[in-house]
Amino acid sequence: MTNSAQIKYPYFEEATSAEVVNARMGSDIDERFRxxxxxxxxxxxxxxxxxxxTHEEWLAAIKFLTAAGHKCTEWRQEFILLSDVLGVSMLVDAINHRRPSGATPNTILGPFYVANAPRYANGANICLDGKGEPMAVSGRVVDTDGExxxxAQIEVWQTNDDGFYDVQQKGIQPDWNLRGMFNATKNGDYWFRSVKPRHYPIPADGPVGKMLGxxxxxxxxxxxxxxxxxxxxxxxxxxxxxTPDCEFLDQDTVFGVKQDLIAKFQREDPADAASPDRSGAARWKVEWNFTLARAKS
Amino acid sequence: MTNSAQIKYPYFEEATSAEVVNARMGSDIDERFRxxxxxxxxxxxxxxxxxxxTHEEWLAAIKFLTAAGHKCTEWRQEFILLSDVLGVSMLVDAINHRRPSGATPNTILGPFYVANAPRYANGANICLDGKGEPMAVSGRVVDTDGExxxxAQIEVWQTNDDGFYDVQQKGIQPDWNLRGMFNATKNGDYWFRSVKPRHYPIPADGPVGKMLGxxxxxxxxxxxxxxxxxxxxxxxxxxxxxTPDCEFLDQDTVFGVKQDLIAKFQREDPADAASPDRSGAARWKVEWNFTLARAKS
Incomplete structure (x- = not known):
């Protein structure tokens, strides 16, 4: 078990504390883990x-980690929340998805993705509960040369106008509300209808929420x-x-916002419509292209 | 909520990720917490x-913390174990107990301290189960000038010869086995009897034990x-x-050993005793002085 690093740092000293701990690792272990x-x-x-x-501050850290662990269940992951609100999840995502300039940036998947969403033809409306401000989304999937x-397959999911995903409100929202899968045309075009997304809070009733406070x-x-x-x-x-007009745009609590991902949401204001705003029937139009990088071979 | 630091770092970027997160703190919060x-x-x-x-490595860290949290109960503190085996507990202790040269170094309290141990007169034997190699401990409590x-009050606790504290074996060991409180004389002298301590494992049946492996x-x-x-x-x-002869002296798993805390354990070998070693009746003699630093006023 004894190796030369350990002989150099046999006993604890404040100045060399990390070296003492690291010298203790065995010689025959996984090199990546080392x-x-x-x-x-x-x-x-x-x-x-x-x-x-202080000792008390150290103990507060121990108690925080313990409370976070106790909050974790099959349905709640407090340590992922912690990673999210400290920007670690976005950093790990960024490190693993460095792309050529111009390619659409990656972001975190988030906890509300559900596989096998309904497949729709372009033009379909994914909003099944009729709530919210109508919105038309369209654009093109291109490569980094603009071709x-x-x-391409485009999968989309979002909250409803109350700020909840369908899976958070089973039995209240229709199943698969505001989720869909579309295929771009041979020209890369896609288009569908939905409602303008809303901000929403992450679960804040645990130790991470208290920390945020x-x-x-x-x-x-x-x-x-x-x-x-x-x-x-x-x-x-x-x-x-x-959305560019969200009051939390520069304060997203999980740091998901990147400059290049802020879209234009244009209010459609047909001259022939009578006061669409005041009637509450404002419509939004979003044009958004996705730029894909070639797969590394 | 918006402040100048936040305006400088509104959105996530890999290069400035920590600055982006730290700029998000409010202006009116506890300064030490900030x-x-x-x-x-x-x-x-x-x-x-x-x-x-990788994403998988990040997830492994999340799962490790979750498992550690789930292992914590009223009787088991896996995050303190983690702090201990990564040398953090000793480091926090060292930072909080910097002493003048020559003063006896501090170490961590450990989880097996129990207040209100029996008070004995000098010379008493704290070993109540009769197991182990007899040992006589004596010395003097002095100040940093050697006076x-x-x-002084000296409180001592240790495992029995099977490597367990009394509180780990309630009903098996006598209550208060190998615990005692002594008062030094007016000359600072103290002396008592016990048995030679044994090495023992920390609880290793949880995620921290697996990590050590x-x-x-x-x-x-x-x-x-x-x-x-x-x-x-x-x-x-x-x-x-x-003890200087323990096989784990330079490998203490919580990094408790400091060079200045390794005592001499002398085998008493009275010429008139018949083969004390072979009879299993070897006796150990330990002389140990404690050097106290004056309290900061």
Missing amino acids: EVMSVVVKHLHAAVKEIEP PVSG HLGRHPNRAAHMHFIVTASGYEPVITHIF | EVMSVVVKHLHAAVKEIEP PVSG HLGRHPNRAAHMHFIVTASGYEPVITHIF
């Missing part, structure tokens, strides 16, 4: 040395729609588009 | 950037006795002494 844990220990000790926590990608932060996600766009020969894209 | 969380986020993001985890500290580490603590020494006008000392 690398990962070395970095974890290095930064953990550096953070403790910078913070210089159309034919036969102490940080002076709110639990709201900026209003958005989710997309997965796939096409043979291209890297799949998991992404969002955001 | 400082602590800024450092946590900074090092968390730095670690993620250095590790570049005796009169009337993947790190090529064992769960054993080096053989030791615990002490708390207090005297009016001096900083209390929570400390260990370690």
Whole structure:
């Protein structure tokens, strides 16, 4: 078990504490795990040395982690929430989805994706509960040279006008409300109807919600729609588009907003319609292209 | 809610990810909490950037934390174990107990301390189950000038010869086995009898034990006795002494061993005794002085 690193750091000393811990690893272990844990220990000790926590502060951290663990169930993942609100989920996503300039950026999948959404023809309305401000979405799937990608598949999901996904309101919303799968034409075109998305809070009744409160932060996600766009020969894209007028646009609590994902939501104002705004029948038009990067071979 | 830091970093970018997260804190929050969380986020993001985890590795970390949380009960604290085996507990202890040169170093209290141990006269034997190799401990409590500290109180606790504390074996060991409280004389002298301590494993049947396995580490603590020494006008000392011949001395799984806490354990070999070793009646003699630092006023 003893190795040369360990002989150099046999006993605990404050100055070399991380080296002492890392020298303890065995010689015959998974090399990636060694690398990962070395970095974890290095930064953990550096953070403790910078913070210089009191015993009580250390214990508060232990209790926070314990409460987060106890909050986790089959249906609730408090540590993923923690990762989300500390920007770690977006960072891991960014690291794993570096793309050529111009390609649509990736974002996190989020907890509300459900596979096997209904397949619709272009033009269908995915809003099944009739609530909210009508919206028409259309655009094209192109490659990084601007050429159309034919036969791409576009999957979309979003909250209803009350700020809930169908799976959060089973029995209240129609099944598969505001979810759909579309195929782009051979020119890469797609189009469908929906309603303007709304902001909504992440679950804030646990330790992470309490932490957000102490940080002076709110639990709201900026209003958005989710997309997965796939096409043979291209890297799949998991992404969002955001409404530009949401009050939480620059405060999305999971840091999902990227500058390049803020769409234009244009109010359709047909001259022949009588005061569409005042009647509550305003319509929104969104044009959005997805730019796919070629798959790495 | 919007402040100047936030305006500088409105949306997520990989390069400035930690700054984006920290800029989100409110202006009217506890300043110490702001400082602590800024450092946590900074090092968390730095670690993620250095590790570049895959999605699967990130999920493995989430699952590890969840399993650790689920292992915690009123009687089991898996996150403290995690803190212990990563050297964090010792580091926090060291940071909070920096002492003048020569003073007895502090160590962690550990989970097996119980208040209100029986008070004995010097010379008493704290071993109530008759197991193990007899040992005589004696020494003096002095200040950093080497002058005796009169009337110091010395509290001691340790495992029995099977490697368990009394509280781990209620009904098997006598209550208060191997625990005692002594008062030093006016010259600072103390002395008592016990048995030579044994190494023992920390609870290794949970996620932290599994992690230790993947790190090529064992769960054993080096053989030791615990002490708390207090005297009016001096900083209390929570400390260990370690046996020099324990096979785990340079591999204590919670990094409790400090060079200055390794005692001499001398075998008493009275010329007039018939083969004390072979009879199993070997006796050990330990001389150990505690050096107290004056309390900060």
